[in-house]
Structure formats: structure tokens, C-alpha cells
Amino acid sequence: MKAKAIALLSGGLDSTLATFLVKEQRIELEAINFITVFCNCTSKNSTCLSSQKAANQMGVKLKVFNITEEYLRVIKKPKYGYGKNMNPCIDCRIFMFKIAKQYMQETGAGFIVTGEVLGERPMSQRMDAIKIIERESGLGGLILRPLSARLFPPTVPEKAGIIDRKKLLSLSGRSRKPQLRLAKEIGINDYPCPSGGCLLTDQNFSIRLKDLMTHDNLNVENAQLLKIGRHFRLSKTARLIVGRNDGENKTLASFFRNSDIILRCENFAGSTALLKGDINDEIINLSAMITTYFSKGKQEEKVSVLYANYGCSDEFIIKVKPIERDRLSVYKIGG
């Protein structure tokens, strides 16, 4: 077996420590990182800044896989179900390990290194889940978990004498104190995503995602939109997204597409709103009422709202009474 490994490096504390411990054993290492539209620590969805930083600090080459497109299939129908929110952690890990396995074979590496800690995460780091993930990814005996290694049977690289098991740890459970101590000892003090940056574990985001999957098509663009603004379900086929600040107003405008309608108040500063789906006069009226609620005119009796169809330079005006708070909450998706 070759003394070369592929480390799964999220940039969080655990994977950074695991990579460090293996590097200490003079193993040739490459790191890989997976990004999806559901990561909330990426720069414009292109690079995970924390994993790049960790890789740079340790002098390890990093390869980033943007897996959003294929990952959506995992989210739609996870064989092992979801966790507390819309996180399909077991299927997610299997999917990522399969990609890691392929990369391991392509680069001539002999095994995989991860920062998993037995019992730390309720869904994917239980012993039974770990066994399933290892079996389904076809990596039996080839996943080294330096932080918990001594709680598992020896892996192939340990048996081959490439890895010294005595230098590995036996951490388990949710306390992160041992990791923090170790990080201090070895001088790692910058780990921006200590508990992961996955929006699928976020309750509010998961409510939006579930709503989208119930009523609409989950594709990359729709998934990106879930990260922006306040969301309102106006009918089975229509939803309104309202920007929360200037940046989101501009971003929403960049998602303006065929058959969408964009709205803003004529005489008051406020949010931009994007209306998507099957649209009729009643839905436009309701959208305008919601748009005014997020403007400086929300206390007025009547407010003029400008709206436009995609590809049409004309703007139309509609005068509406701002929606009341109680009624607004009926349409709100998530908190």
C-alpha cells in the first residue's frame, strides 16, 4: 500500500486536526473539499475559504469539487432519510466518499482520512451509520479517522504499518474540549466553521426547502434563491421573495426570469420583491400588499407599487393597502 492519502477537509476543526495528525506521520497527503449551494461558508459558491486556508496552513494541495447538480438528486430521495431537518447526512456521506474513492484511485492514494468523531454528530457519526457509509461507499477498511481511530478496528494502512496507531486518538462524543486543547497545543487557532456550515441542518432553511420541493422544482437556481430574502407562499404555484437589504434586492433582480414579476414601491424606500409561478391579478395584488409592508410606507392608507414583467420595459402601477402583520404571517414560509 502506498503511503499516500486523500483527506476530506471541510475547514472545520475536526478535519483540520485529522489531516494534521496524518501529516505528522509523514504521509503524502492531498485534501479534497466538496461545495454545494447548501454550504454557507463559500465565496460566491466557488471555494470554501476555510478549507483553502487550512490546506494552505498545512501545506497540503486542495482539490475542490462543486457537486451541487448531482447532490440535488441525493436530497430529493435519500435512501437513509433525513436528520432532524432536511439533512440527508448518511446519503450525503456515502455520496462524498464515493467521489473521494474515485479521486483516491485516480491519484494513486491508498486510503482516505476524515475528521469524523464517533458519536459527535447524531445522524452520520453513530457506529451503525459509519458502518453503513463505509460499506455503501466501497471503502471498507480504507477510511482512517485519526481522532477516533482507536475506537475502531485497525484500518488497512494501520495493519500495513504505514500508520502508527499509537499516535492516533480515541475521542468520542459531542464535547469539543479535547479538540480545542489539541488545536491549542499544535497552534491551530483559526477554524471558522467549527460545527460545519451546512444549511440543510438549519430549521428555517429546511422549511423553505421542503416547501419548494412540495410545490416546485428543486434545481440549482431555485436552491440558490432559498438563501435570499423572506419567502411567502401565495398559492400552490406562486411564491414571493422579498429582499431584506439593498444587497438582496440587487441579487433578487438578477434572478428575474421569464414569466416572473418584479415589484417595488413607487414613492417609498423599501424592498424589491420577486414573484414566481402562476400569476394572476389577485396574486399580483397580494404581492403588492406584502411588498408595501417592507417599505417606509407600511403605515400609509394606500401605497403605489410599480411592477414589471420580465423582458417588458413598461412598468405598471397598482395602489394597495399594506398588508396587516397577522395576515402576512399566514403566507410566510419559515420563521
Ligand code: SF4
Ligand atoms: S451536515 Fe450537511 S454536509 Fe454534513 S453530512 Fe449532513 S447533509 Fe452532508
